[in-house]
Amino acid sequence: MNGRCPNVGKLTAVNEPGAVVARDLVKVFAKGSVRALDGLSFEVEAGTVFGLLGPNGSGKTTAVRILSTILTPDEGSASILGNDVVKRAAVVRRSIGLAGQYATVDENLTGHENLRMVGRLSHLEKKAASTRADELLGQFGLADAANRTLKTYSGGMRRRLDLAAALVGRPPVLFLDEPTTGLDPQSRQDLWVVIEQLVGVGTTVLLTTQYLEEADRLAHQLLVIDHGKAIAEGTPAELKATLGTTVVSVTFADSATAERAVGLLDPLVAGSPILDGNSVDLTVEAGPKVAAEALRTLDQHQVEVAGLALREPSLDDVFLSLTGHRSEGLEFDEPEQGGDHKAAPTPGYIGFDENLAGR
Amino acid sequence: MTTADLRPLSAPAVAPGHRLKWLLSDVATMTWRNLVALTRIPESLFFATLQPIMFVLLFRFVFGGAISTGVPGVTYVDFLMPGIFVQTVCFGAVSTSIGLADDLQKGLIERFRALPMARSAVLGGRTTADLVRNVFVVAIMTGVGYLVGFRITTNFFLYLVGVVILLLFAYALSWGFACIGLSAPNAETAQVISFPILFPLTFASSAFVPVSSMPGWLQAFATYQPVSVVVDAARSLMLGGAYTSTRHVLGALAWSLGLLVVLVPLAVRQYRRTA
Numbered sequence: 093m094n095g096r097c098p099n100v101g102k103l104t105a106v107n108e109p110g111a112v113v114a115r116d117l118v119k120v121f122a123k124g125s126v127r128a129l130d131g132l133s134f135e136v137e138a139g140t141v142f143g144l145l146g147p148n149g150s151g152k153t154t155a156v157r158i159l160s161t162i163l164t165p166d167e168g169s170a171s172i173l174g175n176d177v178v179k180r181a182a183v184v185r186r187s188i189g190l191a192g193q194y195a196t197v198d199e200n201l202t203g204h205e206n207l208r209m210v211g212r213l214s215h216l217e218k219k220a221a222s223t224r225a226d227e228l229l230g231q232f233g234l235a236d237a238a239n240r241t242l243k244t245y246s247g248g249m250r251r252r253l254d255l256a257a258a259l260v261g262r263p264p265v266l267f268l269d270e271p272t273t274g275l276d277p278q279s280r281q282d283l284w285v286v287i288e289q290l291v292g293v294g295t296t297v298l299l300t301t302q303y304l305e306e307a308d309r310l311a312h313q314l315l316v317i318d319h320g321k322a323i324a325e326g327t328p329a330e331l332k333a334t335l336g337t338t339v340v341s342v343t344f345a346d347s348a349t350a351e352r353a354v355g356l357l358d359p360l361v362a363g364s365p366i367l368d369g370n371s372v373d374l375t376v377e378a379g380p381k382v383a384a385e386a387l388r389t390l391d392q393h394q395v396e397v398a399g400l401a402l403r404e405p406s407l408d409d410v411f412l413s414l415t416g417h418r419s420e421g422l423e424f425d426e427p428e429q430g431g432d433h434k435a436a437p438t439p440g441y442i443g444f445d446e447n448l449a450g451r
Numbered sequence: 452m453t454t455a456d457l458r459p460l461s462a463p464a465v466a467p468g469h470r471l472k473w474l475l476s477d478v479a480t481m482t483w484r485n486l487v488a489l490t491r492i493p494e495s496l497f498f499a500t501l502q503p504i505m506f507v508l509l510f511r512f513v514f515g516g517a518i519s520t521g522v523p524g525v526t527y528v529d530f531l532m533p534g535i536f537v538q539t540v541c542f543g544a545v546s547t548s549i550g551l552a553d554d555l556q557k558g559l560i561e562r563f564r565a566l567p568m569a570r571s572a573v574l575g576g577r578t579t580a581d582l583v584r585n586v587f588v589v590a591i592m593t594g595v596g597y598l599v600g601f602r603i604t605t606n607f608f609l610y611l612v613g614v615v616i617l618l619l620f621a622y623a624l625s626w627g628f629a630c631i632g633l634s635a636p637n638a639e640t641a642q643v644i645s646f647p648i649l650f651p652l653t654f655a656s657s658a659f660v661p662v663s664s665m666p667g668w669l670q671a672f673a674t675y676q677p678v679s680v681v682v683d684a685a686r687s688l689m690l691g692g693a694y695t696s697t698r699h700v701l702g703a704l705a706w707s708l709g710l711l712v713v714l715v716p717l718a719v720r721q722y723r724r725t726a
Contacts, residue, residue, distance in 0.1 A: 160565040185567040196558040200488035212480040213568040215473055227455035241491055257562070264459035293458040 110135035111173055111265055111296040112142070112159060118167035119154050119320070128154040130320035131168070136298055136313070138264075141291055143311030143328075144300040151320035152300035153193070156269045159298065160190045172265055186214075189258035193270035196254060199242040203234050203253050206242065207260055214261035221260075228256040232286070248279030255286065266290065268299045272306060284309060304405075308332075316414060323414045338379030342386055343371040343399035356389050370398075375405055474569040481576020485550065486583060499546075503539040503588055504595050510535065510659060511599045521661045522693045532601040533613065533685035534658030536592060537678060540585045540621035541653050545645040547581050547625040551632030552641035555725065571719055578625040585621050589614055605691040613688035616700065619707045620681045626714035633721045657682045677706040 112135070119129040129151045136142040144152050157163040159170055161181040170177045172184045197206045204225050211221025229238045232252040242250060251271065258266060268287065272280040287310055291297055301307050307314055308328045316324040316331070324331060342357070344350040347370045354372055357365045360382050366373040376382045379402045390397055489496055515527040522530075554560050554573070563573050593601075603610045628645060635641035655669060656662075656678040662670050673679055684703035686694040 157561075162561055162564045182567060185565060188565060190562065190565040192558065192561065196562040198484065198488065198559060199557075200491040201484065205484075205487065209480055209484050210562070210566065213477060213563070213566045213572075215476075215567060224455070231455040231457070259455070259457065261567075262456070262458065262460040290457055295457075295459050 109171070109174060111138040112136035112170075112298055114155065114159065114168070114170045116168035117155065117158060117165045117170060119151075119158065119163065120166050121154075128320050129158070129165070129168075132317065132320060132322060133168075134315050134322065134325070136296060138296050139291070139294050140312040141287070141297040141299055141310050143307040143314040144298065144317060145302075145304070145307050145314055146300075146317040147302065150317050152317065153269055154320070155317075156190070156267050156298065156300060160188055160267050161185055186261065187264055189261065189263035189266045191251075191255045191258040191266070191268050191271055193273045197242055197250060197257060202239050202241050203229055203245070204238040206253060207257055210257045210260045216260070224260055228259060232256045233282075248275055248282075251275060251279065251283065252286075255283065259290075264294070265296045266298070268297060270300055270302065273302065280306075318414070337377055337405070338375070338382075339403050339405050340374040340376060340379055340383045340386060341371055341401045341403065342374075342390070342397055343401075345396060345398050346370055349395060353390060353395050356393055356395065357386055360385055360389070470569075474572065477568045477572035478575040478579060480568075481572050482579040482583065483576075485577055485580030489580070489584065499584070500588065500591055503535070503592050506535055506539065507531075507592060507595050507599065514659075518660055519664075521663060525690065525693070526600065528596070528600045529602060529604065529690055530661075530686070531659065532592075532596045533617075533689050534656075534682045536589055536614070537617050537620070537656075537682045537685060538653040538658045539588060539592060540617055541624055541678060542649055543581055543585045543588065543621055544624040544628040545642060545649065546584070547577055548628040548632030548635065548641040548645050549638045550577050550581075551629055552635045553638040555633065556637050560725075570723065574626070574629050574718055574722055578622060578629065581625050582618060582622050585618055589618070603689050605689060609688045609691070613685040616688070616703050616707070617681055617685050620677070620703060620710075623707045623710035623714060626711065626718045629718040630714070630721050633718070633725045652676060652678045677703075677710070680706055 114135070115133050117129045117132045118127065120126065121128050132151065132155060134142070134144075144155060146152050154163065158165050159172065159177060161177050161184050164178050173187055175183045175187070177184050198209070201209065204222075207225035207228055208221050211224050212218070214221075216224060226235075226238070229235050232255070234249060234253060234256070237245065237249060242253070245253065255268075255271065258268075271287070272283055275283065284306070287297060287299070291310075297310075299307070299310060311328060314324075314326060314328055314331055315322055342353065344353060350367055350370045350372055354365050354367050357372055357374060361374045361376055363375065366375075374382060374386065383400060383402060387397065387400065510531050511528050515531065518527055520527055520530040551560075551574075554563075560573065569575075631644050632641045635644060655665075655673050656676060657673065658678065662673045662679065665673055680699055681703040683694070683696060683699035687696045687699055
């Protein structure tokens with residue numbers, strides 16, 4: 093820890109409790125060997141988007157599952173619009189919508205049937221459930237596919253239907269668990285627009301994501317978590333300011349040279365340079381200026397530079413500067429989550445994800 | 452193009468005092484969903500129907516000639532049909548475990564858990580859908596049985612009572628297989644776990660051969676185990692004559708109700724724990 097860790101545990105100062113409140117949540121999996129959540133607290137102000145940012149296995153999904161009454165916490169408590177998620181789970185379920193990173197819709201049913209089913213299970217009358225299904229299919233550009241079974245849907249269509257399913261009961265609080273993971277850039281943009289619309293009309297959104305870009309665009313407030321604990325909280329602007337906006341990455345012929353360079357480059361950054369194999373990363377505000385200084389310094393000490401790159405900080409950089417370790421990605425799988433989305437995390441670059449960069 | 456009102460409801464609709472209505476509605480919705488899914492995989496429906504038909508033909512024409520009913524005047528096909536009805540509906544319970552394991556694996560149960568629906572409706576809908584499927588299968592098998600010589604020797608009403616009794620038993624068994632489905636990591640495992648339970652129960656029973664033809668040590672099991680009791684009850688109601696036995700009819704009802712009393716809470720508890 094290098095003292096740059098901003099605002100840890102600071103809660104938004106509000107007079108009334110937030111729409112979503114989590115207090116000291118603890119959840120232990122795999123017979124006590126994995127603390128998925130380790131005293132996580134946060135509060136989401138009504139009508140805002142709160143971003144929960146972290147690598148795979150950091151506890152994001154576990155937090156969402158507890159808040160949406162799917163799991164019960166081992167310790168701590170949580171409430172939605174003042175209703176405790178354990179004691180008043182039935183009431184909570186009427187005020188939430190959940191869209192997951194796994195499109196949880198029935199692939200043997202058509203789009204319309206899926207939404208009608210969710211409507212009926214949300215206790216809408218038959219007619220109302222059918223009308224709502226029609227409206228949402230139209231809204232999400234799925235009207236033409238309404239009577240096709242989901243087997244024929246693309247990944248993006250499924251994700252839109254999943255989000256539509258979460259909106260059937262017109263919930264005031266919406267949980268979006270990695271809503272755009274695995275989506276193509278266009279679908280991702282489309283989904284962002286819908287989420288912005290929802291917030292525009294007063295929906296409170298809790299969003300989990302691995303992408304800084306997504307968090308930056310959508311969230312009013314961000315909480316970075318790792319190993320089930322909060323490691324930083326603030327607005328996207330605040331977080332970026334503390335983290336620096338550019339990474340200067342200097343590559344050397346071998347790791348011994350890189351190690352030598354660390355000492356030389358140390359005065360150029362507020363924190364400390366990060367050594368990774370035969371390259372050294374500096375997270376700074378003024379990228380080009382620091383890059384030039386770095387080259388001058390290294391040249392003066394006759395350290396040969398093999399390569400130099402300027403890039404936007406990735407999620408990995410955030411974790412490195414906040415925690416001093418790389419995000420471990422697959423340290424454990426949360427139970428009941430099959431699928432292959434749990435591959436090593438893709439570094440999401442602020443401003444341009446590598447998927448978008450190609451466009 | 453229609454557009455949806457995206458504004459959230461400040462006070463989401465609550466329907467107080469309608470708990471029973473919504474419980475039944477939830478079970479009906481889940482039953483509907485499972486039955487629709489069934490029709491969307493015609494291959495699976497086709498083979499699910501074909502297999503019992505092949506069993507009827509296999510026992511009627513291949514093994515039947517070598518098996519004596521032990522009762523003069525009773526043909527093997529008459530002896531066989533009540534037994535094979537029970538065997539088939541028992542195997543139908545496997546689809547309960549496969550269906551639930553599949554829903555868990557695909558994350559659908561997650562969605563259901565976050566909805567204001569009744570907790571027990573996922574299980575209720577699954578078992579009810581499997582019951583409806585069993586009704587359909589028994590009807591088809593009766594038709595095939597008739598084509599190969601099976602005749603009800605009591606009357607149609609008693610035949611129907613027999614069908615109700617064996618369907619009730621299969622329904623109770625479904626709740627047991629729901630527990631298996633909820634604890635299995637995937638559908639394939641759920642299926643593999645189910646067969647070692649079903650094979651001894653259905654084959655070491657009075658379904659296909661008279662128990663008296665088995666070795667003594669096996670007879671003890673085969674006579675008293677629930678599948679035999681239900682088969683004997685079905686024979687009593689469908690064939691009458693030497694097979695008439697009120698004791699077995701009551702015994703079959705007792706087994707079914709007893710299993711339901713034990714298995715329903717067990718499955719519901721398992722569902723609540725599975726997260």
